[in-house]
Amino acid sequence: MMHAPPSILFFILSSCLNLIIAIPPPLNLLPRANSVVNQTTCNGKQYIYEQLSGYGFIPSNARDSFGDTLGGFGSSIAIDLKTWRRLRNGTYTGTLYAIPDRGWNTQGTLNYQNRIHTFSISFNPAENTTGTSPSPPNLRLIYQSTKLLTDPKGNPTTGLDADPSGGISIRDFPLLPAATFTGNGFGEPGPGGRSLSIDAEGLVLARDGSYWISDEYGPYIYHYSRSGTLLTAIQPPPAFLPTRNGTISFSANSPPVYDPDRTVTPSNPQSGRSNNQGLEGLTASPNGRTLYALTQSALIQDGGPDNPFRRQARLLQYDISNSRQPRLKKEFVVTLPLYTDPTSQKTPRKVAAQSAIHYLTPTQFLILSRDSGFGGGQDNSESQYRHIDIFDISSATNIASPVYNSANSSIASSKGELKPGITAATYCSFIDFNVNSELNKFGLHNGGAQDAGLLNEKWESIAVVPVDGKKGKDGEYFVFSVSDNDFITQDGYLNGGKYRYKDESGFDLNNQALVFRVKLPKGVDPS
Secondary structure, eight states: OOOOOTTEEEEEETTEEEEEEOOOOOOSOOOOOOOOSEEEEETTEEEEEEEEEEEEEEOTTOBOTTSOBOOOTBTEEEEEEEEEEEOTTSOEEEEEEEEOOSSSOBTBBOOOOOEEEEEEEEEOOOOSOOSSSOOOOOEEEEEEEEEEOBOTTSOBOBOSOOOSSOOBOOTTSOOBOEEEESBTSSSSSSBOEEEEBOOEEEEEEOTTSOEEEEESSSOOEEEEOTTSBEEEEEOOOGGGSOEETTEEOOOOSOOBTTOTTOOOSSSSOSBSSOTTOSEEEEEEOTTSOEEEEEESSOOGGGTOSSTTTTTEEEEEEEEOSSTTSOEEEEEEEEEOOEEEOTTOSSOOEEEOOEEEEEESSSSEEEEEEEOSSBSBTSSBOOOSOEEEEEEEOTTSOOOOSHHHHSTTOOSBOTTOOBOTTOOOOEEEEEEETTOHHHHGGGTOBSSSOOSTTBOBSOBOOOEEEETTSSOOTTOEEEEEEEBOOTTOOSSEEETTTTEEEOOTTOOOOOEEEEEEEEEOOTTOOOO
């Protein structure tokens, strides 16, 4: 079992848990970084990764205001730029929103109600720390509140795997993924039920205070009110919809903990999104009128689900000026990077599937691509590819057409080779999480011992804020990323604190957060 270092203090105040990470005294001045870890030019635009400036975490056994384990919330984050401030003493403050995906599911899915967490940020950048004299955690994420999500009728949503066939029919909505469960959905007595099934992966804050959330089961994009009620559901083109045996099948073949032998035939869909490879990335333009969603990897008919052929991810661009009637405007292909897996002799070349995207300009975006199965709690602790990169769609082919979007239509061969006439986005390497000389500045590491300093396997979120605390006119920005710890703890609670669990891995994985300092090119507006 891993134990949090003594620098962590946490207090229970009223019904909310505030987690405070000890930080050094604030800096009076924040000089421009004079180091460069990496720089790249993407379609004529120069990007500079200057340094790792921050680290913090929330303990694995932290709990939210409903008594449930505060885990997995690195699935997606968003910082409200209206709240972002740099104080006179050099401390930064703001409000961060985060979503967990479908709850603790390393041993099967459970009836976990989807939710949005709110944290306040206090951050003191560490500009002069070294690996020989590492900084203690300098980022505080202070838990504030949790908002539970419901379907249009006010019924709780669930993280349980969707049924293999059928769904929920509600007027003015497409067919919605549904999970039918017995008892209370946690393997305990109860009346049973059927709920809207969501595996939340992307989060965008709308200007009116509502939320856009992308999911993997549909794969759909949901628009939620301030209070957490579903307002609109965007069903992607038919090519994206998972089908089995000639009909829509939203199941991801993720049986519940209480029925582990439940099977779906075939295990993977025969077309559409692969299991657990839906709309993982979601971002929006600064004016809030355009929404972008990217599949985690290729659709089944585009080369998925196997390595190394599942490289061709699809990017959807929606006009959401009228949030009640979103309209597909364009669609592009993003070819994902490959990495070498030293543990696999059969398939050493694998796809670094993407876990998050973030708007920079109408044609350039940040993208978090990473390997799988390496890091904290895994058999192999050394990650091979864990990056925040850049892709550019200015020369990419717009494939928004029935030719490519009708049911089972493909853009690539079964080996992932794009069809003639289709040009993918330009892809450029940028921020490497795994640079140990940077990680060591905070006592962290990639590879080596399974201790509290080892980076978690899953990093799935991006948020960008200006260093000047205002408009970022000097091009200096902080890039935040939070890990998804999969709710892995030996002291876990769900169902309002009534359901106790211990992850069979035996690990306690803290919710880790990193802050990178970068210089972005002129004209970038990562709002």
